[in-house]
Amino acid sequence: MKAKLVVNIITWALLGLGFIVSGISSANAETFIVTNRNDSGPGSLREALSLANNNGETETDYITFNLPGNTVADKTITILSALPQVNTPVIIDASTQPGDLLSANGAKVIIEAAGPFFNIDGTLAYRSDCFFVSDGGSIFELYGVIIRNFKSRETFNKLSSGDAVFADDAAVRMVIGAPGKGNVFYNNGGAIEAQGITNYIIQSNFIGLREDGVQFGDKIQIGIALTPEKNCLIGGDNPDEGNVGFGDFDFGNIYAGINLVIKNNIFNANQKFQRSTPAEALIKDQHFQVSIFANLPTNPPNSSEIELSGNTFGCGLQVSKCTGIKMSISGNYFGTSADQTSKLPVYTAAIDINQTTGAILIGGADVQHGNIFTGGVAAPGIKATIQAAASDKIELSHNSFFCNEKPAFSYTDKGPGQKPLEAQIASVTANSVNGQSKPDARVELFYTDVDCTGCEPKAFLGTVTANNSGAWQYIGNIKPGYGILAGATLDQVSSEFTNIVIYADQISIKNAGCATGGSISGVTIVNADNFEWVNETGAVVGNHPDLSNVPAGRYRLLAKQTFCTTYSPYFKIENIPPLTVVNGSGTVFNEQCGEKNGHIEGIKVADGTEPYTYTWSANANQIPGSSPDLNNISAGTYQLIVSDAGGCSLSPLTYIVQNETTNISPPVTKELVNCNGTVTIEVQHPVSGYVYRLYDSPMGEFPLQQNADGRFALPAGSNGTYYVVQALGTCESLRSAGLITGVTAQKLTIPNTITPNGDGINDTWTISGLENFPNALVQIFNRYGAKVFESIGPAHLFDGTSKGKPLPAGVYYFVISLSKGCDLLSGDITILK
Structure with missing residues (x-):
């Protein structure tokens, strides 16, 4: 029977975190020794994990190593399929392996995957993890192991489904690495992903780096992705406790009341504070960051305390949606090594704070607690080295900024005049600086970085306090050849510095036309006393905040104060394409x-x-x-x-x-109408919009008559040939020839009395001209309306009788209808006796 290790109380003080964790007391702990490199079978790692799992959950077992041989191959275990999940408290310590170290941080055993894992049915497994800590694995510690090539799928060149260590709502305590026996994780989907763990300690590991801590892995991997629940220590008080990592480091969905310490780590550089050319390209493209984020209630029951100190950041730090936190960011180096001999450009904001409340202190009570910020690159969307939005109580103190391409600090969601606090410098002399802020504000003064931009607060000068009116004054010798910047703080809220800021959110660009030049307006500049607009050749084309009447081209604004020139991005005025x-x-x-x-x-x-x-x-x-x-x-x-x-x-x-002519059809006329003294020519179906003209010759220039209804009346006796046309404007139809000939009609002569007495004189009513109307209807009525005579044509003459009987003398009335189309003729006739 193997020797039993009795673990009564494990007490571990987490380097100033102020908490103590008790282990599980048992008399049945076992030590399982890995004695060969086989994937399975007696003495294998797989067997050791299985034995530990079967030994119950009330004790903490140990897995140690005693592999024969001392070469790299002798100490490399190749895993062919998924290892058993860890569901029992266990400490895996490869530092127990005899022989030489395999890594610069003390690892002695290599565990590598032969390839992606497969399910029993032959399909590709969703995950290919090395150690999967599940329910029951209340304690998990790992030391001295090199884990590589655990990955299942690749998406956009990013390994995402295979970790060196994966834990889900399992351990009370997870410890990964320690000084002298750190781990190495590279070419996996991720190094460490865990959630629901009460206490973490992660120290002395190489993450995304090879065994020497200098060369980078071939594949992008997740660095760390943790959900801290209570206590989490990443690194430690001493430099050898810090981790060296490349990739994303996420501390997300943190719980209220956690204690998170991130200390003395190197992020996104190797242990020599360097990056290879491929690594530089990756971080520039992928924008790796250290992220701390949560989704806490508005008033969390307990404040979360977060400390970041002594770290080297070759990337940005992002803090978002952390409600009610207390955060200290002090003594860190952003964009450089601690000795400032190695440059590590930061392609995001060095610190980006969003939707976070509580109190964040960036820096500290003296220069030793201040942070160094340098090497910030003006990437698209980045407005400042430290930028904040929708957040409160952000305090800056004793930090140093130099050689960054953006201003030191900005509330990016607030424009000019909207900042929570302002600081102003009114005058600088050889032995004093005067300015204005709010009453009782603490004002820190800095010399600018004249070796770089001349616009950043690099070297701390001194601190003064504003009086009751907000005025402040610093008395002391001022070094010549330097600019002075100020920043104010009141109630844990800091202002932006008094460096130049160019706001282009409301910019208006008008392109150049054929008659006028282009213009740029709407740029707001603060803390500048003179301006220059320059074109791409550097020629000055304007000296006011607005630029006007310039040709097409690229222009930028140079805003200046003492020893400081701030450049806007280039703005492009284009030529308006010609009309x-x-x-x-x-x-x-x-x-x-x-x-x-x-x-x-x-x-x-x-x-x-x-x-x-x-x-x-x-x-x-x-x-x-x-x-x-x-x-x-x-x-x-x-x-x-x-x-x-x-x-x-x-x-x-x-x-x-x-003017175009139009073919118009000639009109068709009705039958000639010969009436009493007139002859009427009428067009059949006259068309609206047209006019009709009557000519007396086929080539006549002027019409006799013109109208829209097509009715023409000629006087009786108008003999000849007439022509009718249909016309529209100046266009006429063909003239209809020979429509009317021999117009011989004459006007009727109608007597108004007869004397039917048989003397042969005026005995009958004779109408002269009636012979021309053979179908004329003649009717005579008495004064009572009774018809007494009717005749068609001139053959029958009225002789004063009706039905053979003489009519009495008196007045009678006649109606004559000459023909269809003629008006009725009427009048009276008197019979005399």
Whole structure:
């Protein structure tokens, strides 16, 4: 039986964290020794894990190593399939392996995957982890192991489904690495992913780096992704306790009341504070960060305390959605090694704080607690080295900023005049600095980084306090050749520094046209006393905040104060494409028959500056209106001038409208109507919109008559041939020839008395001319309306009788209908006796 290790109480003080964790007391702990490199079988790692799992959950077992041989191959275990999940308290310590170290941080055994793992049915496993700590693994510690090549799938070149250590709601305590027996994790999907763990200690590991701590792994991997529940220590008080890692390091969904310490680590550089060329390209492309984020309630029951100190950041730190936290960020180096001999460009904001409340102190009570910020690159979207939005109580103190491409500190969600606190410098002399802030504000003064931009607060000068009116004064010798910047703090809220800030959120760019140059306006500049706009050749083209009347090109603003020049990005003014008429557009519709119904339409204009103006003219006379279409026009020559809002005009465009004739059908006339003294010619079915003309010759120039209803009356006796046409404007149909001949009608002579007494004189009512109307109807009525006579044609004459009987003397009334189409003739006739 193997020797039993009795663990009564394990007490571990986490390097100033102030908490103590008790282990599980048992008399049944076992030590399982790995004695060969086999994937399975007696003496294998797989067997040791299985034996530990089967030994119960009330004790903490140990797995140690005693592999024969001393070469790298002798101490490399190749895993062919998923190892048993760890569901019991266990400490895996490869530092027990005899022989030489395999890594610079004390690892002695290599565990590598032969390839992705597969399910029993032959399909690719979703995960390919080395150690999967599950329910029951209340204690998990790992020392002195090199774990590599555990990965299942690759997405966008990022390994995402295989970890060196993966834990899910399992351990009360997880310890990964220690000084002298750190671990090495590279070319895995991730190094450590864990959630639901009460206490973490992660120390002395190489993450994303090879065994020498200098060379980088071949594949991108997740560095650390943890959900701290209570206590979490990443690194420690001593440099050899710090981790060296490359990749993303996420501390997310943190619980209220946690204690998170991140100390003396190197992020996104090797242990020599360097990056290889491929590593530099990766971090520039992937924007690796250290992220601390949560989604805590508005008023969490317990405040979370977070400390970041003594770290080297070759990347940015992001803090988001952390409610009610107390965070200290002090003594760190962003963008450089501690001795400032190695440069590690940061391609994001060095610190980016979003939607976070509580109190964040960046720096400390003296220069030793301040942070160093350098090497910040002006990547798109980055507005400051430290930038904050929707957050409160951010305090900066005793930090040093130099050689960054963006301002030191900015509240990015607030524009000029909206900042929570302002600091101003009114004057600087050889022995004093005066300025203004809020009453009782603490004001820190700095010399600027004249060796770089001259615009950042690099070297701490001193601290003063504003009086009751907010005025402050520093008395002391001021070094010549340096600019001075100030930053104020009141109630744990710091202002931005008094460096120049250029706000371009409201910028307005107008492109250059044919008649006017372009312009740039809407840029707001604070803390600058003179300005220069320069083009790409460096030539000065303006000296005011707004730039006007310049040709197309790229321009940027140089805002200046003492020893400081701040550059805006380049803004581009383009040439407005010249005003043109779209090829093939514009159609001329000719006038028809002189009716003033011609029009020009469909002219399309492109480019230039809208709105467009259209000016039409004919014979040098301007036509009212400003439309691209011209309607209801006569034949003629028209000119159009198109101009735009930028004052550009096209050369006159000429359009010719002609008068066109239209084929019109000749009219059809009705039967000739011969009435009392007139002959009527009438067109069948006259058409609205046309007129009808009567001519007396086939080539006559002037019509005898013209009307719209097609009825023409000629006087009786008008003999001849007449022609009728249908006309529209100046267009006429063919003339209908020979329609009317021999117009011989004469006016009737109607006597008004007869004397039917048999004397042969005036005995009958004789109507002269009635013989020309053979179908004329003659009717006579007495005064009572009774018809007493009726005759068709002139054959029968009224003789004063009705039905053979003489009519009494008196007045009678006649009605004569000559023919269809003629008006009725009426009157009276008197019979005399």
